[in-house]
Amino acid sequence: MEGLTVRAGDTIVITATSILGKPAPTSCWSKGGKYFKPSDLVQIETTATSSTLSVKYASRKDSGDYIITASNPFVGEPAETKEFTEIVEHAAEPGMELDVELRRTLVVRAGCSIRLFVPIKGRPTPTVTWTKEGGPVPRAVIDSTESFTMLIIPESSRIDAGKYELTLENSAGKKSADIHVRVLDSPGPPLNLKPIKIDKESITLQWEMPLIDGGAKITNYIIEKRESTRKAFATVVTKCPTTSVRICDLGEGCEYYFRVSAENEYGIGEAVETSDPIRASQTPSSPESIIPTDITKNSISLVEIPVMGRPRPTVSWQKDGAALKLTQRTNVETTAATVIISISECTRADSGVYTMTGKNIVGSVTDSITLKV
Numbered sequence: 001m002e003g004l005t006v007r008a009g010d011t012i013v014i015t016a017t018s019i020l021g022k023p024a025p026t027s028c029w030s031k032g033g034k035y036f037k038p039s040d041l042v043q044i045e046t047t048a049t050s051s052t053l054s055v056k057y058a059s060r061k062d063s064g065d066y067i068i069t070a071s072n073p074f075v076g077e078p079a080e081t082k083e084f085t086e087i088v089e090h091a092a093e094p095g096m097e098l099d100v101e102l103r104r105t106l107v108v109r110a111g112c113s114i115r116l117f118v119p120i121k122g123r124p125t126p127t128v129t130w131t132k133e134g135g136p137v138p139r140a141v142i143d144s145t146e147s148f149t150m151l152i153i154p155e156s157s158r159i160d161a162g163k164y165e166l167t168l169e170n171s172a173g174k175k176s177a178d179i180h181v182r183v184l185d186s187p188g189p190p191l192n193l194k195p196i197k198i199d200k201e202s203i204t205l206q207w208e209m210p211l212i213d214g215g216a217k218i219t220n221y222i223i224e225k226r227e228s229t230r231k232a233f234a235t236v237v238t239k240c241p242t243t244s245v246r247i248c249d250l251g252e253g254c255e256y257y258f259r260v261s262a263e264n265e266y267g268i269g270e271a272v273e274t275s276d277p278i279r280a281s282q283t284p285s286s287p288e289s290i291i292p293t294d295i296t297k298n299s300i301s302l303v304e305i306p307v308m309g310r311p312r313p314t315v316s317w318q319k320d321g322a323a324l325k326l327t328q329r330t331n332v333e334t335t336a337a338t339v340i341i342s343i344s345e346c347t348r349a350d351s352g353v354y355t356m357t358g359k360n361i362v363g364s365v366t367d368s369i370t371l372k373v
Helices: none
Strands: 004-007 012-016 026-031 042-046 051-055 064-071 079-088 092-096 105-109 114-123 127-132 141-144 148-153 162-170 173-184 191-198 203-208 220-227 234-240 244-247 255-264 267-273 290-293 300-304 314-319 330-334 339-343 352-360 363-371
Touching (some): 012 064, 114 162, 114 173, 127 141, 127 148, 191 255, 203 255, 220 244, 234 244
Parallel strands (some): 105 173
Antiparallel strands (some): 026 064, 042 051, 092 114, 141 148, 162 173, 220 255, 255 267, 330 339, 352 363
C-alpha cells in the first residue's frame, strides 16, 4: 500500500484488498503494537477479501504505520502489510465563543467561586493566556484543552473584581477578548489618609475613595482614633458621607492614630490607618517683623521677632534661595525670645534676600528681608 496524507480533523480511511486464503483468514488492524477495536471513533468493516479501517477526527498523534495482519489456523506465519499515514494540520485562526453572561459582566457574591468557561478552536491548537488588568491572575486554577479553556477562582472576594483578558495565539493568528467580573462585597480600604489642618484641640483628616467599591455605591465612612499610648481604637464618627472630617475635643500635645473604613450595602470594609501618630498642636504663626538693628559701617545685625508655635518651631535661614552658610563673619544665635543673625565686615557680596522659615511637625511659615550694602 502507498503512503497516505490526511488533514487534521478529517477521517483516516485505509482499505486492504485481496485478502485471500482457505479457510478465509481473519484480519486485524494495529498501530505501534496496539490493536484497534471498534468504538465511537474507530470503525472496521470486513468482507471476505477486504478490510477497511476508519479513524475519525485525525490529529498528529495518529500519524504512523498502520498494519493489517491476516491469519488462519492452517498457515504457520500470518501475513501482514502496512501503510504509513501522515496527519497534516491545515492552519486555522484561533477562535472563541463567549456566552451571553461573559459578554456582559459576570456578577458573583463574595465567597462564591468565579468560573469562566470558554470554548476555543484553532489549528494548530492555540496557546492560551489568561491575565487580569495586564498581569498574572492570582489564586486562579486554569485548565485548557484543544476545545475549551476554563479559569476558576474559589471563594472570591473584592480583590478578584476587574477585567480578565483571554488571549489565543497560533501560527495562523491571534485573538483576544475581555471578560468583566463584578464581585459584590464590602469596599476596600480608602486611599491617602492624611491630616490637612491641625490645631491644639482638633485635627482635620482627608482621604480618597477606595480603589475597589465592592460592586456597590459607598454611602458612609467610619472614623476611629486611639492615643499613641493605648492599644484599642475608639469610634469617634459613625456617619460621614464625605471624604474629610474634623475630629474635635483632642488633648493639646497628645499624639493620635486614626483609621477610616468605607461602607456600602454589603458591609464595612477594610480600614486604612495613619502610619505615624499625629500631634494636636498649634501651627507656627508668621513672624511679626524682621528688623535690622545695630548697623555699623562694616557690620549689621538682624533681629527676628519670636516665631510662635507648639511644639516650638525650628528656624532656618536662606540667602537668595540657597541655604545660608555660617562662617566666622556670619553667625546665627537663638534665644528663648529671638533669633539673631549677625554679619560682620559687610561687603557688597552680602547684599541679597534673606529668608527665615519657622517649621514644626504641623506646618511652616516664611518671611524675607532685602539687604543692600
